[in-house]
Every structure is written in structure tokens, then in C-alpha cells.
Amino acid sequence: MAGPVRSEDATPRDDAIRLLARREYARAELRDRLAAKGHALEAVEACLDALVEQGLQSDVRFAESFLRSRVARGQGPVRIRAELSRRGVDDATARGAFDEAGGEVDWFELAATTLARRFSGPGQEPRERARRERFLAGRGFDFDQLRHAMNHAWDDA
Known part of the structure; x- marks a missing residue:
């Protein structure tokens, strides 16, 4: 009985399929x-080229999956776009993924929820407020989303 294919004997397709299976x-x-x-x-x-033709690899599918996973982690659109670009996804494909998720993701609400989950309140001192703002900016939220979150994250509390 044959064992698993050893890496030095593997074709590019074997290695690609093994990676895409994960x-x-x-x-x-x-x-x-x-x-x-x-x-x-x-x-x-x-x-x-063959994997794309067979539907086994798709930058569109990757971008949509990546976007969903990052939203679940509480990351904002600025950071997600930068990460997609860093991973070699072109702007049009990234824009398509964001358009697809457009109705599902309220970035302002996500920023507020992410902030409320991390901090118990808005902070009274300017230094504390700045810390919360840096947290959101680091997560990839833009200025308007950050402002909204700072003003509404603890509305229900």
C-alpha cells in the first residue's frame, strides 16, 4: 500500500491540492x-491556471472568505483591504468582495461592538480616550467609524 506522497516527489498540483484542502x-x-x-x-x-479553470482556486472566493473571517474577528475595512492587497488580491476583486458583503456588514456597528467588547466604558481622561481610538484605528476602522463607535459603543450598557 502506498503511503503519502513525499514532498520531493510531489507535483505542483499535489502540493497545491494539499494546501487548498486546508x-x-x-x-x-x-x-x-x-x-x-x-x-x-x-x-x-x-x-x-488549471486549478482556476477547474474551479479549485478562486481569488473571488478567497477574498469573500477572508472578508467574512476578518469581520468575525472585529477587523475594519481599512485593515482588511490592506491585508487582501498584501496577499496579492487585486483591487477590483477586493472591491467585489466588499460589495458582496455590503448589505451584511454595518462597519459602524462592528466598530462600536468591537470597542465595547474590549473596553468597559468610554474613558474619562483624554489619554484613555486616545487609547480606545488607537485600538480601533489599529483594527482598521476609518475616522467616521471610529467617531461613531466612541459615541455609541456603550449606548445599551
């Missing part, structure tokens, strides 16, 4: 991973 990957991310395993760039590109 989670979605952007094409650029997958290309980098396969190249790091020592596969020839021409073979990697041909493999990626």
Missing part, C-alpha cells in the same frame, strides 16, 4: 508557497 488561498499566495517548495515557476503557473 483553506482558500489567493493565487499569488499559492504561487509563492509552491515556488518555496522548489517547483519551477512555469510548472506552477500552468498548475494554477
Whole structure:
């Protein structure tokens, strides 16, 4: 009985399928991973083209999945866009993922919920308020979302 395929015997497709079985990957991310395993760039590109054609790899699907996971973590649109770009997703694909999620995600409410979950109140001192603002900015919320959160995070408390 044959055992698992050893890495040095694996084709780019074998390695790509193994990676994609765990989670979605952007094409650029997958290309980098396969190249790091020592596969020839021409073979990697041909493999990626075939995977896209077969529907096994999709930057659109990756961007939508990535966006949902980051929203669940309480991250804002600025940070998510930057991370998608860093992972090789083009602006049009990222914009499409945000448009798709547009009706589902209220970024202002997410900022307020994220802030309320982390801090028990708005803080009385300017230093405490600045700390809360830095927290939200670091999470990737823009100025308007940050202001909204600072004013409404503890409305129900």
C-alpha cells in the first residue's frame, strides 16, 4: 500500500491540492508557497491556471472568505483591504468582495461592538480616550467609524 506522497516527489498540483484542502488561498499566495517548495515557476503557473479553470482556486472566493473571517474577528475595512492587497488580491476583486458583503456588514456597528467588547466604558481622561481610538484605528476602522463607535459603543450598557 502506498503511503503519502513525499514532498520531493510531489507535483505542483499535489502540493497545491494539499494546501487548498486546508483553506482558500489567493493565487499569488499559492504561487509563492509552491515556488518555496522548489517547483519551477512555469510548472506552477500552468498548475494554477488549471486549478482556476477547474474551479479549485478562486481569488473571488478567497477574498469573500477572508472578508467574512476578518469581520468575525472585529477587523475594519481599512485593515482588511490592506491585508487582501498584501496577499496579492487585486483591487477590483477586493472591491467585489466588499460589495458582496455590503448589505451584511454595518462597519459602524462592528466598530462600536468591537470597542465595547474590549473596553468597559468610554474613558474619562483624554489619554484613555486616545487609547480606545488607537485600538480601533489599529483594527482598521476609518475616522467616521471610529467617531461613531466612541459615541455609541456603550449606548445599551
